[in-house]
């Protein structure tokens with residue numbers, strides 16, 4: 004553990020080169036400053052997100068240690084000798100972890116987000132998901148339940164099998180979930196809403212809302228933070244998902260940085276726009292919001308294209324047409 | 337006129353979202369758990385699992401209405417309650433679309449020693465014979481009674497050497513309470529010199545330095561599996577700033593292990609004295625005992641023993657806190673155990689920081705195994721020299737081997753550290769069971785790998801098995817014979833790990849399940865298995881995932897011929 008009384012930077016060795024680090028910095032951050040972005044899934048490099056070190060995609064080798072270490076959570080220490088890009092063991096572990104996860108992912112074309120962070124990492128490590136599936140057994144290959152104390156739930160439920168479209172703004176497809184827990188941290192720690200949990204254990208581990216209730220009937224306040232954090236598309240803005248459950252977060256043709264038009268907090272955000280329609284919104288790291296949004300800034304974006312929207316100023320002058328939408332009924336807006 | 341300002345629809349939309357608290361549900365809960373408004377400690381997060389036990393015991397399951405009320409009672413989010421309740425195998429969470437379990441639950445142990453003794457057939461017969469409306473028959477992991485395999489549990493009553501008829505008879509008579517245990521009471525223990533070491537420590541007659549010196553000389557090491565010298569742990573925890581805690585690991589879940597049960601049943605006060613000496617050594621604010629839920633009879637014993645101690649003024653009331661596990665092997669891992677004590681799912685923490693630095697409630701914590709502290713008063717009594725002089729083949733001390741499987745006399749055998757399997761079999765176990773020839777053995781329960789019979793002459797101790805790719809762990813020796821099928825052994829062990837994985841990290845959560853599926857295939861893909869084993873061993877967070885591939889790597893290393901003969905791998 005680093006001594007908090009000293010703020011002096013120190014040196015360690017990363018892939019043979021001497022690098023400097025500050026107390027409290029993780030090996031991932033050190034590598035990043037040295038120019039290497041280590042593959043990562045459960046770690047989100049954004050304000051408020053604690054490292055959880057669970058996916059094991061970011062392993063590095065530390066001299067003198069029996070097993071590999073997760074770079075996203077292991078703090079650098081003076082004199083440490085770390086191998087990342089130069090470690091054969093770390094390479095095998097990173098790829099092995101990705102293979103284990105990809106073996107049970109939906110086909111890329113059928114997945115809820117074919118441009119997800121997960122697929123980007125798979126591309127970076129040049130992993131052929133089809134070949135992985137031929138080598139590794141799928142989850143369905145075993146008939147007996149792997150975790151025995153989980154009782155099956157009714158197939159008639161609106162969120163059966165982890166497919167949940169009960170929320171008007173967000174879509175859940177747990178086929179793509181890798182149990183990285185980013186949504187749990189988003190909801191619990193970043194936003195303080197405490198709706199999402201990671202329930203059960205082992206292979207039965209499952210993202211749940213409240214008591215495994217449909218999202219639309221849960222205590223969710225629709226801040227959308229979990230959707231923004233999810234690296235796989237298991238949680239997606241409903242606007243991006245088609246009837247077959249497929250989607251693509253890179254479908255926008257341009258992005259527009261802006262500020263939320265609703266209240267005075269001034270949350271910074273980015274609109275993703277296609278064919279002059281806003282598709283979805285992402286929080287941007289501004290001083291007042293640090294990437295977070297509330298339901299209005301996140302999902303209240305249908306008004307720009309509403310037919311009743313005023314697009315020209317109304318002038319109080321005799322004879323000038325007021326331009327009010329002829330179909331507008333003030334009694335029933 | 338104020339009728340149009342707030343339309344009905346909008347008002348409803350602005351109201352409370354999610355499950356509503358049923359009227360009277362809180363009242364019912366307070367009747368069970370006590371009134372949290374009078375005793376706010378009842379709201380402590382660390383009470384969550386105890387509360388869930390009370391509800392499960394009273395209702396036979398955990399219904400949504402009760403869990404919702406519990407969220408209000410404890411002022412915890414629903415998700416937090418649900419995460420904990422669904423993690424543990426002994427809680428039956430029942431949704432509105434599910435039906436509650438029947439009144440009687442029969443658990444049939446199917447870990448390796450019981451499996452070798454016919455647990456599969458027993459389960460089949462019981463399951464097909466039972467009326468599903470009245471009895472449910474479940475498979476369950478090792479119940480710590482492997483010397484009397486196969487074992488089944490009816491309610492909380494354990495049936496040893498179980499047969500279908502025997503278990504059915506117990507079900508019919510409704511004997512669902514734990515079997516009675518005869519134990520050494522406080523008076524009897526004091527009559528033979530019990531609690532003298534504790535008194536001497538407290539009176540300043542034995543100092544901390546002297547205690548450490550003695551146990552360094554004796555060479556007492558942690559007997560929970562890791563073999564860490566006890567005096568060093570005391571020193572490390574004591575060097576951290578207070579407040580500090582002491583925790584006893586009585587979760588004994590490694591298949592094949594039953595030594596802790598043995599000592600707790602025979603000498604609960606000697607164990608408690610050792611635990612209290614440890615707590616004294618690190619100046620702990622409180623002593624927590626985490627007892628696995630598979631030992632309900634011992635829960636009574638310890639509860640009564642603690643009452644005796646409090647009544648005699650040997651410990652302040654409430655100083656010793658006894659907590660029940662809830663059916664999760666991983667809670668034997670010390671940081672998962674601490675999470676569980678805090679009322680959370682038992683997911684191991686990352687190291688550093690170590691629990692000696694940041695453990696229970698974020699404070700420096702001493703975690704010791706039951707048997708480790710049991711030896712403290714005993715070694716003090718008989719002398720460090722005496723203990724240090726034990727041992728064979730250059731090793732030091734005594735080990736309590738839990739021996740099960742194909743031997744004539746299974747049981748806890750106290751033998752010199754460093755003894756070989758051949759010697760253990762001949763001198764302590766009465767040889768092999770009749771009609772069985774040794775084929776191999778597991779030196780450290782499910783986790784420690786498998787050794788072939790040809791290696792029956794290597795010393796069994798910490799540090800001696802690494803070069804053979806194995807470890808002794810909790811010294812649970814499971815002996816296999818020529819009649820045992822290696823695929824059954826491998827799939828049984830991997831099924832155990834996959835069921836018990838906490839699910840936190842990818843290599844273990846997904847890896848154990850994939851490895852199990854690979855082992856269930858007609859032919860084993862050696863390259864895939866070996867690669868997967870490396871990834872799990874290198875990249876899992878804790879010892880469960882790191883050790884889970886051990887049986888497979890062992891078989892692929894030392895049992896090639898048998899695997900070929902069995903057509904599991906290609907000849908080569």
Ligand SMILES: Cc1cc2nc3c(=O)[nH]c(=O)nc-3n(C[C@H](O)[C@H](O)[C@H](O)COP(=O)(O)O)c2cc1C
Nearest residue numbers: 558559560585587588589668669670704705708879
């Ligand atoms: C997966 C796993 C399971 C464990 N189970 C137990 C157990 O049931 N009982 C135990 O005393 N230690 C168990 N341990 C070891 C504990 O983490 C810890 O090392 C031990 O309780 C320390 O006590 P000791 O030093 O007295 O041995 C387990 C470790 C792992 C990784």
Ligand code: SF4
Nearest residue numbers: 190223224226227229
């Ligand atoms: S949208 Fe916000 S409140 Fe709802 S589940 Fe996601 S993070 Fe939690």
Ligand code: SF4
Nearest residue numbers: 180181183184186233
């Ligand atoms: S839903 Fe997304 S963020 Fe949540 S655990 Fe699954 S993959 Fe991770």
Ligand code: SF4
Nearest residue numbers: 838840841844878881
């Ligand atoms: S190795 Fe297994 S038991 Fe340990 S933290 Fe990972 S998933 Fe949990």
Ligand code: FES
Nearest residue numbers: 056058059061075
């Ligand atoms: S990114 Fe480091 S473990 Fe997931």
Ligand code: FES
Nearest residue numbers: 445450479481482
């Ligand atoms: S009691 Fe069945 S294997 Fe231990």
